[in-house]
Amino acid sequence: MDSIVKDLLAARGIALTPSEIYGSHGFSCLGVAERVPELSQEITSQVFVWHVSDDLFPVTVSEVERWIVDAPSGKHWILSEREFDSSLIADSHSIEAVVWGPKRMATWIGESVLSGDLDTFLNTNRQNEPAKHEDLEDQEQPSEVTLRPLVELSKWLEQRGWEGVRTSPVLLSARLWSISGNLIGPDGQSESGSWQIIEDPWTTSFHILDIEHALDKSPSLRTLSPPSGWLARQDSMPEDMLKLADQRRQGSRETNDDEVSSIMLEWWRLDHSSAKGEFSQLTIPGWIVYPDGAEARLLHGRNGRVYEID
Numbered sequence: 001m002d003s004i005v006k007d008l009l010a011a012r013g014i015a016l017t018p019s020e021i022y023g024s025h026g027f028s029c030l031g032v033a034e035r036v037p038e039l040s041q042e043i044t045s046q047v048f049v050w051h052v053s054d055d056l057f058p059v060t061v062s063e064v065e066r067w068i069v070d071a072p073s074g075k076h077w078i079l080s081e082r083e084f085d086s087s088l089i090a091d092s093h094s095i096e097a098v099v100w101g102p103k104r105m106a107t108w109i110g111e112s113v114l115s116g117d118l119d120t121f122l123n124t125n126r127q128n129e130p131a132k133h134e135d136l137e138d139q140e141q142p143s144e145v146t147l148r149p150l151v152e153l154s155k156w157l158e159q160r161g162w163e164g165v166r167t168s169p170v171l172l173s174a175r176l177w178s179i180s181g182n183l184i185g186p187d188g189q190s191e192s193g194s195w196q197i198i199e200d201p202w203t204t205s206f207h208i209l210d211i212e213h214a215l216d217k218s219p220s221l222r223t224l225s226p227p228s229g230w231l232a233r234q235d236s237m238p239e240d241m242l243k244l245a246d247q248r249r250q251g252s253r254e255t256n257d258d259e260v261s262s263i264m265l266e267w268w269r270l271d272h273s274s275a276k277g278e279f280s281q282l283t284i285p286g287w288i289v290y291p292d293g294a295e296a297r298l299l300h301g302r303n304g305r306v307y308e309i310d
Contacts, residue, residue, distance in 0.1 A: 002028055005051050005079060008112055009033070016049060024070035025063050027052055027078070036077060047075040054102075058083035071095060079105055103166045107153060110169035113219045114149050114285040114301060145176055145209075146218040147198075149285040149301035156304060157289075166290040171223045171283035172300065175199040175230065176209060179237070179245060181275035183268040186251070191268070195245045198282060201226035202300055202307060206241040223283060224298070227307070237277055245270040 009016060009030070016031030023029060030049045048071070052059060059082050073094040078084065086099035100108070157163055180194040196209040232241055251266040285301030288309065298307040 002030065002051055002053075006030055008109060009049065011112060014049075019048060021048075021070065021072060025066045026055075026059070027063075027067045027071075033077075045075060047077050048072065050076060050078045052078065052080035052082050052084065054081035058085070059088070061088055064088040068092075068095060081105060103164050107157075107167050110167055110287060111149075111153050113221065114169050114287075144218040144281045144283060146171065146215045146283045147213050147285065147302060148215055151299065151301050151304045153287060153299075156299070162289070162291055165292060167299075168288045168290075169219075169221055170286050170288055170298075171219070171221050172202055172286045172298075173223050173225050174201060174282045174284050175232075175279040176282035177232065177237075177241070177277050177279045179242070179275060179277045181242075181245065182271045183245070183247065184271050185268050186266045190271075193245065193270075197241055197244055199231055199241070199279070200284065200302075201228060201230055202284070203303060203305070204228075204231060206231070206238075206244060208244050218283060224286070224309075232277075232279075234277055234279070237275060239272070242270055242272050242275055245275075 006016065014033050014036055016033055019029050019032050021029045028051045030051055033047050033049050036047055036049075059080060068089065074096070076095065076097040078097060078099045080099060081102050084099050084101045086097070086101075089095070089097045089099070153167065154163075157165060157167075175198070177197045177199060178194065179197055180192070183191045183193050185191070196211075198207045198209050200207065232238055247268045248265045249268055251264040287299045287301065288296050289299050289306075290296050296309055298309050299305075300307065
């Protein structure tokens with residue numbers, strides 16, 4: 001896990017320089033950072049970055065006391081996958097520490113995975129590696145499209161008073177339709193075209209795909225199936241879906257009696273009888289949110305709405 005955390009730090013622009021201290025009783029020193037944007041209001045100078053690996057039991061008082069003895073004077077950022085009571089680190093003139101426990105870490109990692117920061121960084125680092133036979137085989141397979149989240153998880157949680165609750169990133173199953181057909185102009189002109197339309201069964205809606213809203217690579221996360229099935233079939237595509245292909249275009253220029261000219265807009269509408277469609281897998285980012293004392297809920301990463309989990 002140390003290497004993943006280092007990759008995540010690098011993806012966030014946090015450069016680490018090696019430290020002479022490598023570890024202390026479960027605390028692994030990843031290096032020294034000149035700046036940490038995530039802690040800009042808490043730590044503004046050079047900081048030692050530590051990682052505490054996952055375990056069934058919380059960090060104990062004795063472990064913290066031994067770390068304090070070994071840790072150099074200065075500022076410290078502790079990323080802990082174990083439950084960690086930050087009050088165990090007593091106020092000190094020589095050591096100043098900020099602790100991120102497993103909930104905060106899970107939120108941070110989940111946001112980075114869904115936003116594509118971590119995958120983009122890893123892919124960039126692998127560009128200079130020689131291609132393996134398995135990689136070439138993977139390139140022949142059509143890649144799944146995953147949309148970028150529009151919800152900023154930390155702010156969404158803060159607005160509801162849920163700061164620090166446990167979250168888990170997931171993908172919501174949807175479809176990407178490739179539609180082709182003929183557009184018919186106002187004077188009966190015909191023109192062929194093609195469109196990519198998102199079928200979102202979670203919101204029971206359709207949208208035109210903006211490719212800039214897609215991640216470079218789909219992350220490997222648990223994918224949830226829609227609760228109420230699909231909205232469209234290849235032999236029966238809904239009108240709400242097909243009308244997204246309609247276009248308003250500039251028509252001919254017209255001049256009125258006052259010699260004021262204007263350009264009228266004209267509708268080009270899809271001939272539904274000519275429409276053909278095929279679909280492929282598309283996923284939408286989301287999170288399972290675990291509020292304290294309440295049932296887990298599913299947060300849609302595009303519209304910010306919450307859905308029940310079956």
